[in-house]
Amino acid sequence: MTHVAIIGGGPGGYEAALVAARHGAEVTIVERDGWGGSTVLTDCVPSKTLIATADVLTEVAESLELGVELPSGVHADLAQVNRRVLDLALAQSRDIGERLASSGVRTVRGTGRLVSGTTVEVTTPDGDVDTLEADAVLIATGAHPRVVASAQPDGERILTWEQVYALQEVPEHMIVVGSGVTGAEFASAYNGLGARVTLVSSRDRVLPGEDPDAADTIEDVFRRRGMDVLGNSRMASVERIGDRVVVTLTDGRTVEGSHCLLALGSIPNTEGLGLAENGILLDDGGFVRVDRVSRTTAPGVYAAGDCTGVLMLASVAAQQGRIAMSHVLGSAVHPLALSEVSSNIFTSPEIATVGLSQKKLDEQGIEADVAMLPLAANPRAKMQGVRDGFVKLFARRGSGTVIGGVIVGPRASELIHVVSLAVMTSLTVDQVANAFTVYPSMSGTVAEVARRIHRPE
């Protein structure tokens, strides 16, 4: 029987553990903080639960146009919202722990460290030290929020994304520093919850690196909803003065608010794990180097998830973990294909993408046909009062195969699945266009965009 030891109980680790146990391996998983990892306890699950409330309030605020008469002063009780967020996260963590145990996985609470390519040392919360021998080891230790010396979180007014769920009231003025995915999602959420929001972006527009049309759309929506978006504004320091926070920018300007949320990126949890000592190559940022089947540079040692920095998504972490286990256990292995990954930014409206972006097409010199239509022209969108958003598709020139797409709109995370299927199975724009869509429906626009790319022979 193959023995597998896994360090880290987030999606990279626990999904791998479940797959390996199902395939008959003897699996031990070691977790320091809680089953489900940051995904469940501090990052993905809590933020999306908070956003669920913000989305309802945003919809309510915009439903006047649909003839809905509202009592004045509809608002969120943030203490109650955050209680729900934390309860839901803990319940999910408990479910995952139980699922691991009932699947035959040995679960160990403690901190793991690699002693050799086949040995993991575990220090339990009581300080006891145990040793695990394994045929293969998976490192899935995740990442934590980056903080800088000049902007130290205090857990009350200056916050990382892990600390916001202790807030008892909607902040009067939340300053969000960082306009990447996390910064944009929280700025959108607190705006929806009724806070005044200032978004400090070091670049000329929000969501650098994402589809430019999507970024422009969301920035327009943010401004229309009253958010202050400060472009080309780099944070130098954040200071708490009494019950206020002052964010000083590198050009000397200051922004004063009641709270500041730091969204400055993530640092991999790879320090003190014994990785370099055991021949595992890390890059300059401390991320573990892996290939497409999750192998590190040490034989028998695999890595998955945020600690690899490949693509910091729960879905990718889980897939890297599963791929590693297929490789260890000799099952059919499908190497990680980033060109098939779909992802979503949970702003309001949402931004969902799959496959190749315009940037990647340009970099790789791939000739593509592109078409884009606004959702505002869609009959269902008109009925629902949806003004913002679009569908964009990329198709390989010549064959017409769908190779990427961007959808901005309500529930774009759900709508993108059809494009994801098209990319994964190499459907052509004609096949997508000819599949029936419900009338009226938002997916009608996906078919219509595909139709626009079709070129009569």
Ligand SMILES: Cc1cc2nc3c(=O)[nH]c(=O)nc-3n(C[C@H](O)[C@H](O)[C@H](O)COP(=O)(O)OP(=O)(O)OC[C@H]3O[C@@H](n4cnc5c(N)ncnc54)[C@H](O)[C@@H]3O)c2cc1C
């Ligand atoms: C605010 C926010 C929102 C996000 N929302 C989404 C989203 O909507 N969708 C999405 O796909 N992704 C989302 N992500 C990204 C997603 O959370 C990560 O990609 C995911 O957590 C990575 O999973 P992982 O298993 O690599 O790490 P984690 O989930 O971080 O799990 C790693 C685990 O390892 C444990 N650990 C670390 N060191 C040790 C050690 N030495 N011994 C034992 N245990 C150890 C940690 O305690 C942790 O529990 C979000 C990220 C953030 C910051």
